[in-house]
Each structure stands twice: as C-alpha cells, then as structure tokens.
Amino acid sequence: HRELKLFSGTANPALAQEMGQYLGIPVGEATVSSFSDGEIRVKIEENVRGADVFVVQSCCQPVNDSIMELLIMIDALKRSSASRITAVIPYFGYARQDRKDQPRVPISAKLVADLITTAGTDRVLTMDLHAGQIQGFFNIPVDHLYAAPVLLDYITKKQIADLVVVSPDAGGVERARAIAKRMQASLAIIDKRREGPNQAQIMNIIGDVEGRSALLLDDMIDTAGTIVQGAQACAEKGARQVWTACTHAVLSGPALDRLQQSCLSEVVVTNTIPLKGKELTCPKLHVLSVAPLLGEAIARIHSEESVSSLFA
C-alpha cells in the first residue's frame, strides 16, 4: 500500500495545513524559498520514494511565482521517485485566457495545463474552474470539485424566504441556475449592454429582484467591478438586500475599496486563495473553508474510491 503524503507550496499553506488535519497527516517537510536573484529553491526534506503524493498550490498572486513553484516542486518530487503526483490546485490561474476571442492572443490556460503535465504531474484536483472546458486541456485525469456544497450550506442556514440568485453576466447563468435550483430560489440575470461606442453601459435585469434578497453568484471576484455594478443594478431595481457568494477571492487592484463602498451587505468567499487579513480591512468578507471538501477528495483518490458524490 502506497503511503499518502501531502506537501504545500507557499501560496496557501494554511489551507494545506487544514487539509492535513482533515486527513490526519502532517504536511510534508519541504524547503520552498528563493535564492538572492529570485530563482525558486526547493528541497523535499523527507523520503517520498513510492509514495502517493499530493501537492497543494493555488495560483495565488504573485501568480507566475506560484505556478513556477508548483512546477519545480513537482520536478523535485518526480526525481525523488514518488510513485504518483497529484497537483491540488484549488484556484487555477490564467483560466480567463481559455480561447482566442481575438486574433493573435495566447490560450494561456492550455499552456499552463501543458506546463503542469510536462513537469511530471500524474493527475490534477481543482475546484470551480472558470470554464469546465479547461478539464479538456489536460490529457491526465482531472477531478473537478464544486465549492457549491460549502456555499449552499452557509446560505441555507440563513433561511432566507425571498431569495433570488443573480448571475452578474450571461456567462455565469449555468452556475447561478444550479445553485438557485438547489436552494429552490428564483433566478435573475444581469444583461450589460453598450448601445454604442462612448455610451455608458446599461444594466438590464432579466427576472424579478424587487423586495427580495438578491444573492449575486460568480466563480471569482477579481477587481470586483462586475459584482459591484451588478449589486448597484439590483439595488436600483428595488432589492431589499444585496449580497454575493463567490468561490475564488482574487481581490486585485481596487477590489477591497469597491466592495467596502458598495451596497453589498455581505461578501461570502472561500479560502481557495488566502485572504491574508483582507477580512479585517473589509469586514463584509466572510470566509468559508473548502479544506474538508478537498481533504475528502484526496482521501478518496488515494483509496481509489469515486469522488463523484462530492460533486453535489
């Protein structure tokens, strides 16, 4: 029987720690630092020969460092004769560059998938990909989890009678619909249109939010522009309460200021990306842990059981 080992990069060590607790194993000893010139220095400090190794690394900012660190750790583990290496990537970066939406642009999400494979990864465990199609960019097995059970659990406990789940754009309708169905809540969609060049964007809401608790649902909050605009539109259409639940708290640039100054009453996120005290600057943030979900998936992958019942 192959021993289960869990390692962590520097992107999200707290999440890895929590996953280790769930699994009842310590996070493996590894030096992951940098040399004076910024090159990453990795040394696996314990024997992994023949082990079933899981490496936890989110594509957190600085994203290129996080990716290179993951690749170099995988290279080191491979050369240390691990029998199987699973890259656990709670937040998969470069996911928005997943198609040629204009001429002569890269498909960086496919590139990153290829890089991960090239480094020697045997399988991938990830969560709420920006587009499910990214699974097909890999030629190795991918287990794709949804954070929905964690979000749903929290939202349901609030027992909100007049909830409407709102997709902030047309691209997120499927995701919002799945949650709305599970909550037996109604669905609304924000339809942004620009009538012509240099004209302000008009926000139409398809569906009814008036007098209701409007929950904006998305896979990530990056600069928070989309979410805050959507929240404003819901408030203007008479929602009695506007809040949001998003899996990945990218929170770059003006995000925190925008959220704090917005009409959003609560911003629910998960710890796929570490908050690093942002919840103190922005008390609207409420963080849920996906560690038990990821931990359970690892336990099942290790014991060759199906993880499909986790795809709730």
Next chain:
Amino acid sequence: HRELKLFSGTANPALAQEMGQYLGIPVGEATVSSFSDGEIRVKIEENVRGADVFVVQSCCQPVNDSIMELLIMIDALKRSSASRITAVIPYFGYARQDRKDQPRVPISAKLVADLITTAGTDRVLTMDLHAGQIQGFFNIPVDHLYAAPVLLDYITKKQIADLVVVSPDAGGVERARAIAKRMQASLAIIDKRREGPNQAQIMNIIGDVEGRSALLLDDMIDTAGTIVQGAQACAEKGARQVWTACTHAVLSGPALDRLQQSCLSEVVVTNTIPLKGKELTCPKLHVLSVAPLLGEAIARIHSEESVSSLFA
C-alpha cells in the same frame, strides 16, 4: 522566402532594439503587459503568418515573470501561425540548478528547457550557459554563442603586458583558460577550502599574480560574493591591479555595494541583462553590447548559414 521578424518581451527591450538596428528591421508590434491580478496579457499586433520569428527574452529579474512571459508569447506566436519560432535567451536562468548535487532537489534548468519546448519553440539561441551540458536538456536545435569575442576585443585594446586571467573557482577553469590562451596571458585559479566546520574559508591561489594585472573571469556576477573574495585574495597575493569581466550581470542583493567597496578597479559586463542605471550607482561597471553578435547569429540562422564561425 519566409519573412524575418523580431519580437521582444519586457525583460530586455533595449537589447532587442539594438538587434533590430543591426538587422535593419523594426522590433515587431506586440502588447505585453499584465492584468490587474498579475496574469500576463499578450497580443501580437501584426501578422506573423508564415514568418521566421525570433523572440528576445532574457531570464531577468523577476525571473519567473520573464520565463512565463516568454512561454505565453511563444504560445501566442504559434497560434498566429508563425512558421518557425526561435527563442533568443541571452541569459538563461535557473542554470545553476542543473544537476542533483543533493537528494530530492529539482533539476530546474531541465524543467525550464522542457517548458520552453512545450510552449512551441522550434529552436533556441542563447549565450554563455552556466554549463554547456544544458544544451543537451533540449531536444530542439540550440545555438550557443560565447560572449568571449566581445570581451576579448575590449580587453585586448587595453594592451596590458602582464595580464593574468584568474578563475574564481575550480568550476570556471575551462572558461578562463580559453580566454587566457586567446590573450596569450597566463592563468591562475583560486582554490577555496574550508579546513573544517565553523572554520573560515582559506583562499589559495594556484599560479602567479604578484605584480600583475589580475583579470577575474566568470560567466556571471550574482551576489558578487565569489568575485569580491577572489579579488581580495589576488590583492593580498600582490596583484598590482585587480579587475573582472563577466558576461551576465545578475547583480542581486548586496552585489552593487560589494563591488563598489571592493578592490576591483573595473567590472566589465555585457548587456545580456539590462543594467537599468546600475552603472550610475556603481561607476566601476563597464557595459559591452552583445547585440551585434546576437544580430549576426539571427541573420545567419534566418538565411540557413552556419553560425559556427561566431563561436570564436
């Protein structure tokens, strides 16, 4: 006949510009920037269909960003139907992690070679690799240039009669010997030894430096520890002048202070890595351009001529 096109990443645009001037072509239009969350954004702004494309990108600091940028540019060029893509990497990073000198470490130089190939590179043009063996990490053609002709030209013009070329450690002897031979100068080697744990390092010099102009020769100056220690040893052994010539000016951490405070009278480097005004803080630095050498190599690769006469 395939058109020659030259593109540049953000690592060393001045060098690319100079190479373009040598070749008589402009650097191609490309947007290379980042999104708010630090993900790299690339768009090739001109047609490259069927072209013979050269992308100039050194592994400058921040090194992981430079590498990812190169990979994403190559992905974009490949998807824009360039007929051949050559990665021009004047300074190849992660080159010191080129073997397992202890258990459970990566061979990052091999990983980087694999990443470059995976992205869609057809060939590589590089300069003064830390170890020549790194050429073998690639399964695509590699043209490996030496900066020696550029350094030699500058050194020779000084007409120093009593020159001794000094290798700062045993690993650099071959490089120093080649230059010494071409200069008809003598050779010396610094042999660092630690007699026991917690004992100071002793610097022995094999060869004669007394009363001579000692030129320390190496492939790179990183933190400048090795070079400055070596310079001190030469001065103590009675060298009348101590200076250094190194191809790659990594210059991280305490390097500039160390160089400025050392007994070195001149620090000759090339522009494989941009100096970014460091020569103003440290007036001992003298920068030579490798642009004509790289430009000539590109011209020959493009016209399917041999570049071997450049390996002087």
